[in-house]
Amino acid sequence: MFLVLLCVGITLWYVAFRYKRRRLYELADLVPGPETKIPLIGIIEESLKPVVLSMDFASSITNPIDVEFVTKKCLQKYDMLLKIFRSFNGDSGIFAPVHIWTRRRKLTVAAYSPKVVNSYVDVIVQKTEELTERLRDNNCVGTGPFKIGSYIGEYSLEAIFEAALGVNNTRLSDSKRSAFIKATTHIFASVATRLFSVWLWPDFIYYLTPSGREFKRCMDLTTTFADEIIQNKRKELKISQEQIAEMYNDDGPKKVSCFLEHLLLLSSKDNITDLELKEEVLTFLFAGTDTSSVGICNTLKLLAKYPKVQEKLYQEIMEVLGDPSRTLVKEDLQNLKYLERVIKESLRLFPPVPIISREAEEEIQLHRFLASGTRVPAHAGIIILVWGIGRDPEQWGPDADCFDPDRFLPGRKTGLFVPFSTGPRNCLGYQFAFISMKLALTAILRRYKVTGEEESGPVPVIDCSFNVMMKAKDGYEICLEER
Numbered sequence: 001m002f003l004v005l006l007c008v009g010i011t012l013w014y015v016a017f018r019y020k021r022r023r024l025y026e027l028a029d030l031v032p033g034p035e036t037k038i039p040l041i042g043i044i045e046e047s048l049k050p051v052v053l054s055m056d057f058a059s060s061i062t063n064p065i066d067v068e069f070v071t072k073k074c075l076q077k078y079d080m081l082l083k084i085f086r087s088f089n090g091d092s093g094i095f096a097p098v099h100i101w102t103r104r105r106k107l108t109v110a111a112y113s114p115k116v117v118n119s120y121v122d123v124i125v126q127k128t129e130e131l132t133e134r135l136r137d138n139n140c141v142g143t144g145p146f147k148i149g150s151y152i153g154e155y156s157l158e159a160i161f162e163a164a165l166g167v168n169n170t171r172l173s174d175s176k177r178s179a180f181i182k183a184t185t186h187i188f189a190s191v192a193t194r195l196f197s198v199w200l201w202p203d204f205i206y207y208l209t210p211s212g213r214e215f216k217r218c219m220d221l222t223t224t225f226a227d228e229i230i231q232n233k234r235k236e237l238k239i240s241q242e243q244i245a246e247m248y249n250d251d252g253p254k255k256v257s258c259f260l261e262h263l264l265l266l267s268s269k270d271n272i273t274d275l276e277l278k279e280e281v282l283t284f285l286f287a288g289t290d291t292s293s294v295g296i297c298n299t300l301k302l303l304a305k306y307p308k309v310q311e312k313l314y315q316e317i318m319e320v321l322g323d324p325s326r327t328l329v330k331e332d333l334q335n336l337k338y339l340e341r342v343i344k345e346s347l348r349l350f351p352p353v354p355i356i357s358r359e360a361e362e363e364i365q366l367h368r369f370l371a372s373g374t375r376v377p378a379h380a381g382i383i384i385l386v387w388g389i390g391r392d393p394e395q396w397g398p399d400a401d402c403f404d405p406d407r408f409l410p411g412r413k414t415g416l417f418v419p420f421s422t423g424p425r426n427c428l429g430y431q432f433a434f435i436s437m438k439l440a441l442t443a444i445l446r447r448y449k450v451t452g453e454e455e456s457g458p459v460p461v462i463d464c465s466f467n468v469m470m471k472a473k474d475g476y477e478i479c480l481e482e483r
């Protein structure tokens with residue numbers, strides 16, 4: 001009897017499930033693809049590879065018309081991926097549902113303005129000096145290959161801590177800093193593994209596994225850390241409501257020392273809760289450290305592969321500095337034009353964030369489906385393939401895979417450049433990222449020559465794996481030599 005009831009129950013559930021998704025199946029049928037369709041299993045047997053399996057309708061796009069349309073009109077993030085990503089960053093800006101994101105973006109955008117970000121230059125320069133000294137002190141210079149990834153990771157974290165969160169480095173013990181870096185690395189690796197392991201998607205299973213328990217431990221560590229940072233800053237900032245009002249005008253902060261100070265001042269003015277504050281600080285730490293550090297590391301790898309590009313860049317740095325021992329100031333940044341092109345070319349070929357996810361809030365027509373006549377159903381996922389866009393020959397020409405910083409020379413035709421995304425939900429930290437990358441690369445190159453395996457042709461190869469970021473598997477092995 002029980003078995004009969006169970007079978008009837010399952011059948012009813014399946015019929016209701018199919019009925020609710022009838023429009024999705026109707027549209028999916030129009031998409032050209034494999035013919036085999038086994039009930040419940042679909043085309044799983046054709047994709048027994050490490051792929052993300054889903055019963056949803058999700059389309060990937062690279063076409064500029066679709067990318068511009070989607071980044072402008074589809075502001076919701078794709079729910080299936082979101083559940084996993086939100087496990088480490090709550091409702092913070094990056095993964096927040098649109099109704100929460102709109103308020104957060106409005107509140108935080110002023111803290112990322114060029115005026116505020118430019119005021120961080122001196123502090124970041126100081127961090128780059130410490131980085132180059134650390135490399136020398138740890139015998140990384142003139143001693144053969146070593147993995148520079150962890151050193152750059154530490155630098156990026158310190159730059160964010162000190163410049164954006166106002167946490168003085170001396171307060172940050174080495175053990176705390178390395179515990180935080182280890183925890184974030186583990187969090188990203190766990191999220192990437194979970195994405196590709198359907199059986200780990202349900203929370204109640206995941207948190208019972210050793211990996212889930214370790215993920216939770218790392219999350220607790222990072223959130224406690226964020227809490228500590230906020231509480232310490234709050235103590236430092238004993239300001240009255242009148243003083244706060246004076247520090248703001250309609251365009252945002254008149255003068256704040258860092259992003260966190262801006263948020264704390266706003267929290268008294270606009271009722272930002274402690275949880276919101278914590279989520280935004282974690283966003284800064286998660287979104288701002290690994291991304292820039294992967295960008296710097298990929299560029300260093302490319303400079304090792306192409307010594308002529310490196311030499312041209314070194315000459316530019318020397319020319320801009322005039323006196324080789326002079327400290328870099330913010331006005332120098334705009335004159336480092338070749339550096340800007342090198343960084344852009346590195347981000348085009350090796351974007352640290354390889355995909356961006358969005359959700360169609362209503363049924364939409366994508367350019368890529370015009371021929372098949374299908375439309376994207378409401379709530380379907382759309383994956384913007386940043387990596388693919390940067391290497392699309394239709395956009396970048398037949399030499400799309402080649403490393404050529406001069407393709408960004410003014411007047412030359414370029415394709416869609418989207419490592420930081422585009423549209424109203426684009427990366428808020430791209431100016432900070434550019435400054436941090438430019439300063440770190442300048443500091444390293446003016447002192448050291450980067451060497452390693454030279455590339456035999458114009459198409460650079462860096463063996464990468466997906467770890468939320470797209471990172472080199474070898475931990476960014478290069479050599480440094482004293483200039």
Ligand code: HEM
Pocket residue numbers: 071093094095101105283284287288289291292295351352353356357419420421422424425426427428429430432433
């Ligand atoms: C090379 C470095 C970086 C890259 C490649 C990068 C890339 C991205 C991408 C692809 C997005 C998703 C945008 C979308 O969904 O359309 C994003 C969002 C974001 N990034 Fe970055 N990012 C970088 C550095 C930074 C830094 C340094 C910060 C902070 C200081 C930052 C803060 C943010 C924030 C707050 C968002 C969420 C924006 C929103 O949803 O409103 N990013 N970033």
